[in-house]
Amino acid sequence: xxxxxxxxxxxxxxxxxxxxxxxxxxxxxxxxxxxxxxxxxxxxxxxxxxxxxxxxxxxxxxxxxxxxxxxxxxxxxxxxxxxxxxxxxxxxxxxxxxxxxxxxxxxxxxxxxxxxxxxxxxxxxxxxxxxxxxxxxxxxxxxxxxxxxxxxxxxxxxxxxxxxxxxxxxxxxxxxxxxxxxxxxxxxxxxxxxxxxxxxxxxxxxxxxxxxxxxxxxxxxxxxxxxxxxxxxxxxxxxxxxxxxxxxxxxxxxxxxxxxxxxxxxxxxxxxxxxxxxxxxxxxxxxxxxxxxxxxxxxx
Numbered sequence: 001x002x003x004x005x006x007x008x009x010x011x012x013x014x015x016x017x018x019x020x021x022x023x024x025x026x027x028x029x030x031x032x033x034x035x036x037x038x039x040x041x042x043x044x045x046x047x048x049x050x051x052x053x054x055x056x057x058x059x060x061x062x063x064x065x066x067x068x069x070x071x072x073x074x075x076x077x078x079x080x081x082x083x084x085x086x087x088x089x090x091x092x093x094x095x096x097x098x099x100x101x102x103x104x105x106x107x108x109x110x111x112x113x114x115x116x117x118x119x120x121x122x123x124x125x126x127x128x129x130x131x132x133x134x135x136x137x138x139x140x141x142x143x144x145x146x147x148x149x150x151x152x153x154x155x156x157x158x159x160x161x162x163x164x165x166x167x168x169x170x171x172x173x174x175x176x177x178x179x180x181x182x183x184x185x186x187x188x189x190x191x192x193x194x195x196x197x198x199x200x201x202x203x204x205x206x207x208x209x210x211x212x213x214x215x216x217x218x219x220x221x222x223x224x225x226x227x228x229x230x231x232x233x234x235x236x237x238x239x240x241x242x243x244x245x246x247x248x249x250x251x252x253x254x255x256x257x258x259x260x261x262x263x264x265x266x267x268x269x270x271x272x273x274x275x276x277x278x279x280x281x282x283x284x285x286x287x288x289x290x291x292x293x294x295x296x297x298x299x300x
Contacts, residue, residue, distance in 0.1 A: 007232045007298070010194065016040040016158035018181055020173040021047040021097065022076035023251040027289040028198035029162050029296075030244040031236040034083035040156040041090045043076035044145065044177055046124035049097045049115045053256040065116035066123065069094075071252045073124040079250045082243070087129050089156070093148050094124030095140050100176035107142035130155075142180070149184035157190050165197025165297050167227055168220060174201070195300035196232060206284075213278040213290045214241060230298040236291070245280035245290045254283040 015036040019025035025033065025041050033039040048069030055064040073092045080090050095103070096113040103111045112119035120138040133147035153161075163181050164174035178197070185191060202208050202220055209217040219231060236244065248254055270277065278286035 008194075010160045010196070010232075011035040011234075012037055013159040013194075014038040014040075014157065015160045015162060016042060016153070016156050016192075018161065018163040018177055019043045019076065020100070020164065020171065020177040021045050021253075022072040022079075022092075023248065023253055023285075024164075024174075024200055025076075025162075026079060026244065026247045026251065027200050027285055029294060030083060030247050031240050031294045032162065032234055032296075033080070033085065034240070034243065036160075039080070039083070039085045039089060040152070040158060041076065041080045041085060042149070042152055043073075043090075043092045044180070045095045045097045045100070045173060046070075046092070046121075047072040047097045047253065048113060048124070051115065061115055062117035065113065066118065068252070069097075069113075069116060069124050073127065075251050075253075077127055079247050082247050082250065091128055091130075091132065091148075091152055092125055093132070093134065093145065094121035095145060096121070098173060099140065100142075100145075100173045100180070103140065103142040103145065104176050104179065107146075110139045110141050112140065145180055146184045149180060150188055153184065153188060153192075154190055158192050160194045160196060161192045162196045162198060162296065163299075165199050165299065167224070168197070168199040168203075168222060168229075168297070169201050170203045171201045192300070194298070196296040197299045198294075198296055200285075200289075209288055209291065209295075211291075212276050213245075213280060213287050214238070215291055217291050217293045217295045219295075232296040232298055234294045234296070236294065241290050241292070245286060248283075248286060248289065249281055254281065254285060258282055258284075 017025040017029050046069035048065045051064035051068040076092045077090045099111045121140050122138040134144035166175045166178040280286040
């Protein structure tokens with residue numbers, strides 16, 4: 001039995017992509033936002049933790065985390081220009097990586113960075129093209145995040161919002177990003193007509209989507225019968241795939257070499273299973289994200 005879903009062309013509308021971290025928008029939706037009539041990119045966190053690559057330069061733990069956060073904040077604002085998104089349509093909110101669940105649990109309590117020795121988000125917001133409510137006190141709170149999102153939604157008035165799918169993508173910041181957007185929309189005078197979900201991670205499968213760069217994307221192995229999933233697939237030409245790969249290559253977090261254990265595992269997979277490395281880069285996301293399609297699910 002073949003199921004066919006017909007969707008409007010979302011590229012003809014105002015699109016806002018919610019990225020929990022720099023590179024999430026590009027991984028999930030570069031093809032969509034690069035072709036949209038009008039696109040906005042909103043990145044929620046600086047993604048400053050796990051900065052071991054920068055500690056190898058002789059930096060202390062907090063210094064390395066701050067440098068990584070500043071670089072990823074820069075990436076979130078600059079890389080969309082490669083797709084023609086104007087600077088005025090990009091915002092980096094600067095909240096701290098993996099702290100969104102703690103913020104949600106106590107909405108008015110500031111939650112500091114795990115590694116950067118920071119409790120003020122303004123270090124990572126200083127390149128934004130306009131002021132936002134959270135700039136007033138720089139407090140990393142859930143209430144500030146909601147205020148920032150409401151201000152951005154009212155400014156952009158998106159017809160289509162693209163955000164992580166909480167039932168498929170298990171990353172805690174991705175789940176909280178979805179929850180924050182829905183809470184921010186409650187009672188707001190502007191409402192999007194469509195909400196699309198994406199998944200950059202899966203619960204129990206780090207190989208999905210299977211196959212090589214340039215292949216299509218099969219549906220993920222999700223078997224919950226209570227979960228209603230209506231897919232929406234956007235085709236990308238080879239030229240658009242190349243542009244997406246170059247956008248990912250500009251992201252600092254995708255540039256460091258993989259750990260030795262992972263490189264050895266890949267070599268064994270290439271030898272025994274014939275798995276090909278991506279021609280675009282060593283990071284596994286080049287293989288997983290640069291495909292003939294981008295896959296979304298209709299949430300609203």
